[in-house]
Amino acid sequence: MISTLLIIDAMNLIRRIYAIQEKQHANINKALEITTATACNALQKLIHLHKPTHVICVFDSHAKSWRHQLYAQYKQGRKPIPEALKAHLENIQDSFFELGVESLVTETDEADDLISTLSTKMSLNGQKSIIVSTDKGFYQLLNQHTLLYDYFQNSYTDAGRVLNEMSLPVQKLTDFWAMTGISSSAIKGVEGVGGKGALLLLHEYGSLQGILESPNNEKDKRALKVKNNQQVALLSKQLVTLKTDIPLGFNLQDLRYTSSR
Template sequence: MSASLLIIDAMNLIRRIYAVQEKQNKNSQFALSATNNTACNALQKMLRAHNPSHVICVFDSHVESWRHQLLTDYKLGRKPIPPELKAYLPQIQDAFYEMGIESLITEQDEADDLIATLAFKVTERQQRCVIVSTDKGFYQLLNAYTTIYDYFQSLHMDNRFIEHKLGLKIDQMTDYWGITGISSSHIKGVEGVGNKGALALLQQYQSLENILNSEEKDDKRLLKVQQHKEDALLAKQLVCLKKDIVLGFNLKDLRYPKK
């Protein structure tokens, strides 16, 4: 059987679970314990559903990344991880390890870039990869071998599904976000164009590069992007996921179950 890697965006999963448990349990320790149990149960369900040959949980390091060097306000205003949950993460990671699942975290890299690197290395070998996350930023990674699974909606997404849903090709996604920005990360893009405007421009001109190089003078939205070229290019640079991080381990180290 060919290898398949299940990559779990761990903080995306855990924080959503904790938000529910925190509301249901007034006692913080009960909420944390319930989060641990619920997260482990979620992993068991995913393992049964996807039957991967390899699996890994990727965690954020919660430190400033290379993106902060390009944009000081990157992720400004985003709600930080609750201190009690952050302190409890090693226990959750230990619980995952007891299930035979490794956790990946580095001090200098964002989880999104680690996930992108893992997915790229696997699909480069024409092997299957499933990313478990609700983060739309991973849409740019979709291809014939990579799919996304939204655990909370039990929704499988491939490149054809997203292209039909959004009216964009996968290779246009970072151009689109370069124009629209991503408000949740405080990446502004080009103000005044909007989602519909960005979509219309890319459907007509195909790429941000073509938009910037166009000599058309009658399209106000196009001219606005050209006038704010630096903002668009910076936004695109920020949303593009890195695929070349040195990981320091091989796919065989992530085999499940351990042999």
């Protein structure tokens, strides 16, 4: 029997819900109360829609990660989680637990890497996973076993949709982002290349490594920029590439969904 793991990027879901409630309610406690209820309702809707055999909600620890150690500017300028919401997360996790869903959070890893590890383990075993998030960084994980679902747009993204949208297979996305950077995470990439230039380079040379190993061509200014900024490009690729081998300390059976507690 093929199992389906529903992996919810919890902070991606909750922060968007809270942002709406914070604008609508001057009373922070009221906003938090409605956020919890709305998040629980969303969780139930997701389970009803996808009918998973297993479910997990993955939370960020909000501690600095290995990426900060490599690149101090990582996510610099990103709006931090509101303190009131941060203090309330344990209550939301308790509410999810009452609905039969475990929450996963560690002090050493980012939620994205935990989600990546979970979905990759499922895929390697021929099992399905559905990642609930609006984060395009998860595009790199998509394959015949893994889908991305946007709860707010009620839309699915698979590897074929990414190919149509970005004109690149998912396997080349980290090379693309290594050159373009990701502004939301303050990852700069190679200055002067841009999205169109990175796309042209990958179509011509096949990969970032192919660009770096190619003979110098003075006429190809973009390729020269990448070669002259090799360390920047390789660091950016390391930063945008999700880990797939984090020790989890539990197995799939621990995440089986059994309706409610």
